Amino acid sequence: MLRLARQFHAKAQPFPTRTHSCAQLSAEFEGRAVTLAGWLLPERKGRVVSFFPLKDSQGTTQLVVNHAENPDAAAVLASVPPESTVLVQGTVALRPQSARRPGPTGDIDVQVQKVTVLNPATDMPFLPHNIHNLPNEDLRARYRFLDLRRTALTQNLQKRSQVAFLVRSALHDQGKRFTEVETPVLLRSSPEGAREFLVPTRQLKAVESPNTTSQQDPLFYALQQSPQQPKQLLICSGAVDKYYQIARCFRDEDGRKDRQPEFTQIDLEMAFVSWGEFADANPVPVEAEGEYPWGWRIGGIQVRRVVEDLVRKIWLKVEGVELPKDFKVMTYYEAMSRIINLSDRLSGSTPSAAASVAASDEILECIVVRKSHETEFFNATRTLEQAHTEHITLTKSNMDKWLLESKAAREVFASANSSFSNLDLEGDSSTPEAILNESLHLRPGDHVFLAHRSRLPKGGSTALGRVRLGIFEEAQSKGEFRVTESPHFLWVTEFPLFTRDDSDKEFLAHGRWSSSHHPFTAPMWQDVEALKRGDIEHVRGQHYDLVLNGCEIGGGSVRIHDADMQEHVFSKVLQLSDEEKAPFNHLIQALRCGAPPHGGIALGFDRLMSILCKTQSIRDVIAFPKTSGGTDLMFKSPAPVDAQTLKQYGIQSVLEGISKEQKARKSSSPPAL
Amino acid sequence: MLRLARQFHAKAQPFPTRTHSCAQLSAEFEGRAVTLAGWLLPERKGRVVSFFPLKDSQGTTQLVVNHAENPDAAAVLASVPPESTVLVQGTVALRPQSARRPGPTGDIDVQVQKVTVLNPATDMPFLPHNIHNLPNEDLRARYRFLDLRRTALTQNLQKRSQVAFLVRSALHDQGKRFTEVETPVLLRSSPEGAREFLVPTRQLKAVESPNTTSQQDPLFYALQQSPQQPKQLLICSGAVDKYYQIARCFRDEDGRKDRQPEFTQIDLEMAFVSWGEFADANPVPVEAEGEYPWGWRIGGIQVRRVVEDLVRKIWLKVEGVELPKDFKVMTYYEAMSRIINLSDRLSGSTPSAAASVAASDEILECIVVRKSHETEFFNATRTLEQAHTEHITLTKSNMDKWLLESKAAREVFASANSSFSNLDLEGDSSTPEAILNESLHLRPGDHVFLAHRSRLPKGGSTALGRVRLGIFEEAQSKGEFRVTESPHFLWVTEFPLFTRDDSDKEFLAHGRWSSSHHPFTAPMWQDVEALKRGDIEHVRGQHYDLVLNGCEIGGGSVRIHDADMQEHVFSKVLQLSDEEKAPFNHLIQALRCGAPPHGGIALGFDRLMSILCKTQSIRDVIAFPKTSGGTDLMFKSPAPVDAQTLKQYGIQSVLEGISKEQKARKSSSPPAL
Known part of the structure; x- marks a missing residue:
């Protein structure tokens, strides 16, 4: 067939204009002369006529050509290789009743009068329409332009465009009046977050040199990690009341599954954010916890409302799902407690141990994963175990001693000056295992993941939290677990403002406190005094994460708009040197020029799209993604x-x-x- | 005043939510309790009441506070420094008839009940509301966040957002069904255009080394100069029928006025573009030139239609101007001829010289600029003279010999084997100056710019073309010349496909032919044979530039979709080595996989916005621009x-x-x- 193809050449001369897409024709077009263009798929040959699907980005129309009546067109269609682009002039014909199919063009055929080969597909590394016989992922990545021809990926790109437009429309809509502003990609290196990409310039800076008079140091831009500083400066300027941008961001991180060196976020920032109805009704709210409506006890209520509206519109339009008016809100402390606190369960059952365990700063936690139908599942996912976590598979023989044998438990009780013997000697004849087996409904075959942590959450995710996420992802990718059709959105708020436990930030913190989110996040107003007096670990931030079915899809905060408070955080809490503070000087200056209270959020657009496209990999929703190693196999970059x-x-x-x-x-x- | 300000601190506690923007209230709100927030401008003090404008990004509302009735609020407002952010609770009151002003809030005041200082402006390097006393551009660039607070820049950012949304809406609208696709910013270095920015990676490539076994070469991404290859590959994939992106692009060019290292383009590409009505009516058009409707004799008619629709929508919505249905079309040859061809004028008048001059490959051209009212204008613009051009200011004494004294004229007639003496000896007693002075209506004080060039245009702009543009820009910036209220749009088509005359491309061409546009541009089908037989200089491309009042605002082309033709251009015409061709291999491969005919365009969004915002500098329409040297004075990049x-x-x-x-x-x- 490839030999035959050599007789065809790409069309350089004028050809007629197509009149319709391949998804557009239906019974109401019967008898109409049409011109279609698209990719020709393999022939289904009959005695009198042959059928050819003609495909474009919108859909497929079936062509019919009669061998006897139109031998020229039949010969061309039969001999041009599949996936060639052809232009067909013909007439819309109703199919016989028995041949009609559901779907856009299922009622009609196009009877071919004339065929023009626009470009023969002479050298196909694989056939994208043959979805049951696709090559491996690397080869498809090398020929990404062909892989994208697969209907699944084609539809993902179209859906991504649709959602991006939906986001913009929603933000421009009636009264929202967001201004989209393009912020610089070429920024200055700043130590606020992850590792950044550098861009050498041909600008040089003269440096002192003992040997020569004209030595010059090269100067670099850094690619923006996020538009965090530009967007805050925009709000400080007063030029933009509500900012948004669907922004490309860049992080030079490695070793992270499914991360891309460049990614896209829906980035928002709003001036004059407030505490909403609560503050309006009670300008000076009482100290008591729990009295705030809807659990949202921080500022930035306008950001919450905008994002909920946005997400609700997307799910309604794309998924046909009506989401609740208010998303649930949970404090970080509460979210952390959803992992089962074994310390409390045990201490409640064994009175004398209770006191020492309850008093301990270390608590023992666990996650339980029920026996899997697929026995291989947990063999494959052993790697889920994180440092400082322990995985125990329950068996008939260890059911009555798994806790006693657990290293994590041993450590916690040691730190509580308690001991295992206490647990089963006091009054109650049950062993600790018996207590837990009953209250947690444990059975042989179930899996228990154990870890201990300090009672007061320290910011960031815990080891067990990461295990939970890992199990979720593994299970989902193995088909063990499906995201429920009804999506569960959740706000997590009131994170600790500072942490010493985030290993990602240690390369900048060097043992000092670092910001759980970023150094611009405002403390909860109730904790401002604690911040001032240096009670750092009890300061909670006005930070909010948006979580969908256990997966974080966005996060933001109310920012510090008080220059003195920002200085305090930089100098007194984070203990930045003058040199480390230098990249933030213009922000401090902007705060001193009448900066309004403000807050914002960033939603991960790639992750959001992968959820909407029901795929595990963000690579399936990016036109030209890179491998996890940062390589582009088609463009052959980097080079x-x-x-x-x-x-x-x-x-x-x-x-x-x-x-x-x-x-x-x-x-x-x-x-x- | 600054001393007093120290008594205020930024508000960290909850405050009420604002109810309206500062542009929203009008007579119909009379008597309503409202909460406004914004930047406080200086007091206008009366005996009984004081007035304060309160400004936000949308507009200004006048606050009124009664000294006797509300001494606390009056004292706060009087003592807080201007440009502080305050929140005001008050009541809308109708102004007395005599105090009403046109404009959104001109009928009302807000009578202040309560003031909350949100953030005092304690350290203002300048006052942006004081537009008659602004500091120099460098200082404003250092404090860009304050400069943006100026109403003019605030409105530019908002207009930019409005136009971007208009563009997206128009392309998504009814039946256009464009798909916005994000293409990689981190691409591979490729020699197709200007100098690119490099991005070092932590990936290394093992290299052979005589000394050590583990030497490794660093690998680099390049920042995209334009999404040219990605967008063509998207169309080749078939996943996207009509692509667009408002794309950030990067070029490391220096010495260009008003260029930014990063800039934005509206980027389009469309599959199955065709010759339109002409080709549809005449599937095999005749060779004759000039028979095509509306002067558009190339493919890509769909791109033309989409862009004209888009531009028409923008001008209608933003400018209130209804543009003509069809924009004018002119060939490159015709556009070049608009500069006055003196050779032809002279040869027409002096028969014997005519033959030799007409036969010459070199022609003499001029631009005439009429006597200026501002006599300094041309003193200041002497720098407009380009290499190979000559500037003559006509005076009473040189009116009859300016041509004879011209070096450019001398050279042309020398090359034509003609001479000056021929010109005024043959039959006609007029001197050449007399002929030209009369036909061009020249007067003392007028300016003549002269240059010669080869008769057949060589692609790119000519020296005299650059002078014309320079005069236009100078005159505009000096207020000598205003862009007419009715914008004149023009398509220029049929450019020479290859050139040896573009100095910008010489660093890659090294004396070989280079592409006038880029190497993917298709030849006019009439010139395919000329291309094949190597008659390179006569091959015209299916390229189109969109010009507004003499300023290029976009350009594009129909692309080559025939792999063999693309190979021919790379190897036979441009004579690229295998190494130079390597970055294009995947594109050639994509063309062999049934790539459809396609074409596209890119419009310069920054330039477009500067025209719509009626400003000379694209820096006025970019939130955080860099200097022409590529420095960001606020972020202090590069560093x-x-x-x-x-x-x-x-x-x-x-x-x-x-x-x-x-x-x-x-x-x-x-x-x-």
Whole structure:
């Protein structure tokens, strides 16, 4: 067939204009002369006529060609290779009743009068319409332009565009009056978050040098990690009351599954955010916890409302699902407690141990995963175990001693100055295992993940939290677990404002406190005094995460708008040096120029789309994604750059330095005599 | 006043929610209790009451406070520094008839009951409301967040957002069904256009080394210059029938006025573009030139239609101007001829010289600028003269010999083997100056710019074309010339496909032919044979530029969709080496997989917005622009990066290499004994 194809060439001369897409024709077009263009799929040959599906990005129309009546067109269609682009002039015909199919073009055929080959597909590495015989992911990544021709990926791209437009429309709509502002991608290096990408410039900075007078240091931009500072500055400027941007962001992180070096977020920021109805009714609210309506005890209520409206519109339009008017709200403390606190369960049953366990700063927690039907599941997911967690598979023989054998439990009770013996000697004849087996309905085959942590949550996720997420993802990818049709949205609020427990931030913190979210997040007003007096670990932030079925899809906060408070956080809490503070000087300055109270949020657009497209991988919702290693197999990036080009930027490969050094060593060696 | 301000602090406790923007209240709100928030402007003090404008991004409302009735609020408002953010609770009151002003809130005041200072402006480097006393541009750039508070810039940002949304709405609208696709910013280095920015990665490539076994070369991404390849690949994939993106692009160009290292374009690409009505009526059009309707003799008619619709919608909505249904179309050859061809005028008048001049490959052209009212204008714009152009100011004394004294004219007639003496000796007693002075209506004080060029246009702009644009811009910036209220849009088509005359491309072409636009542009079908037989200079491309009042605002083309033709262009015309072709291999491959005919365009969004905002500088329509040198004075980018960080990317400063070299030379010197 490929040989035959050589007789065809791409059409360079004028050809007629198509009149309809391949998804557009229906019974009401019967008898109409039409011109279609698209990709030709393989023939289904009959005695009198042959059928060919013609496909474009919108759908498929069945072509019919009569061998006897139109031998030329029949011969062309039969001999041009599948996936070639052809232009067909023909007439819409109703199918016989028995041949009609549901779907957009299922009632009709197009009877072919004339065929023009626009471009023969002469060199196909694989056939994207043959979805049951696709090559491996690497090969498809190399030929991404063909993989995208698969209906599944085609529809993902279209849905992504639809949702992006929906987001923009919703924010522009009636009274919302958001302004979309493009912020710089080429920014300045700043130590606020993850590792950033650098961009060398041909600008140089003169530096003092003992040897020469004209030495110059190369200067770099950094690619924006998020528009955090630009968006706050926009709000401080007063030019923009409600900002948004569907923004490309860049992070040079490695070793993270399903992360991309560039990603997209729906980025919002709003001036004059407030506490909403509560504050309006009670300008000076009482201290008591729990008296706030709907559990939202922080500022930024306008951000909450906008995001809930937005998400509700997307789910209604794309999923046909009506979401509740108010999403649930849970404090971070409460969310952390959803992992089962074994300490409390045990201490409640064994009075004398209770006192010491309750008094302990360390608590023992567990997650239970019920016996799986697929026995291999947990063999494959052993890697889910995180440092400081323990995985016990219950069996008939360990049912009465699994806790006693647990290292995590041993450590907690040791720290509580309690002991295992206490647990089964006091009054109650039950063993601790018996208590837990009964209250948790444990059976042989169930899995228990154990860990201990300090009683007061420290910010960030806990080891067991990460295990829970890992199990969720594994189970979902193995088909063990499906996201419920009705999506459960949840706000988590009142995170600890500072942490010492986030290993991701340690490379900047060097043992100091770091911000759980970022250093611009405002404390809850109730905790401002604690912040001032240095009771850092009890300060909760006006931070909010939006969680969908256990998966975080966005996070934001009310920002500090008081320059003195921001200075206090930088200098007194985070203990930044002047040099570390320098990239934030203009922000501090902006706060001193009448910055309004403000807050915002960023939603992960790639993750959101992967949920809406019901796929596990964000690569399925990005047109040209990179591998988890950051490689683009089609564009073949990244790639080496020659030394001459690098020199324009005042840089060179480290190797270049080494080889020059070696040369220098050689050339300055005393000549051999 | 600043001293007094110290008594105020930013509000950290809950405050009421504002009920309206500062542009929202009118007579119909009379008597309503409202809560406004915004920036307080200076007091206008009366005996009984004081007035304060309260400003936000939407507009201004006048506050009134009665000294006797509300001494507390009056004292706060009087003592808080201007540009502080305050929240005001009060009542809408109708102004007395005589005090009413046109405009949104001109009929009302808000009588203040209660004031809450949200954030005092304690440290203002300048006062943005004081527009008659603004500091210089550099200082405003350092405090861009304050400069944006100026109403003019505030409105530019809002208009930009409005137009971007209009563009997206128009493309999504009824039947247009464009898909917005985000293409990678991190791409591979490719030699197709201007200089690109590089992004070092922490990925390394093992290289052979004679000395060590583990040497590794650093690898780089390049920031996209435009989504040219991704968008063509998207169309080739078939996943997207009509693509668009409002795309951030990056070019490392210097020395260009008003260019930014990052800029935004409205980027379109469409599958199955065709010749439109003409081709539909005449499937095999005749060769004759000039028979095509509306002057559009190339493909891509759908791109033309979409762009005209889009531009028409923008001008209607933003400017209230109804543009004509069809924009004018002019060929490149015709556009070039609009500069006055003196050769033809002279040859027509002096028969014997005519033959030699007409036969010459070199023609003499001029632009005439009429005597200016501002005599300094042309003193200031002497720099407009380009290499190979000549500027003559006509005076009473040179009116009869300016051409004879012209070097450009001398050179042309020399090349035509003609001479000046021929011109005024043949039959006609007029001097050449007399002929031209009369036909061009020249007067003393007028300016003539002269240049010669080859008769056949060579692609790109001519020296005189650049002078014309320079005069236009200078005159506009000096207020000498205003863009007419009715915008004139023009398509220029049929550019030469290849050029040797574009100095911008010479750094890649090295004396070979280069593409006038880019190497993917299709030839006019009439010139395919010329392309095949190597008659390169006569091949015209299916390229189109959109020009508004003499300023190019966009350009695009029908692309080559025939892999063999693309190969021919790369190898036979541009004579690219295999290494130079490598970055295009996946595109060639995509063309072999049934790529549809396609074409597209990119419109410069920053330039478009500067026209709509009636400003000369694109910096006025970008939230956080950089200087023409690429520096961001607020974020202080670009900035140095420490050697340790660079090392992670396998790179170092060239200096680092030098100093190591020096150290190596020192350390390997024989020790002084």
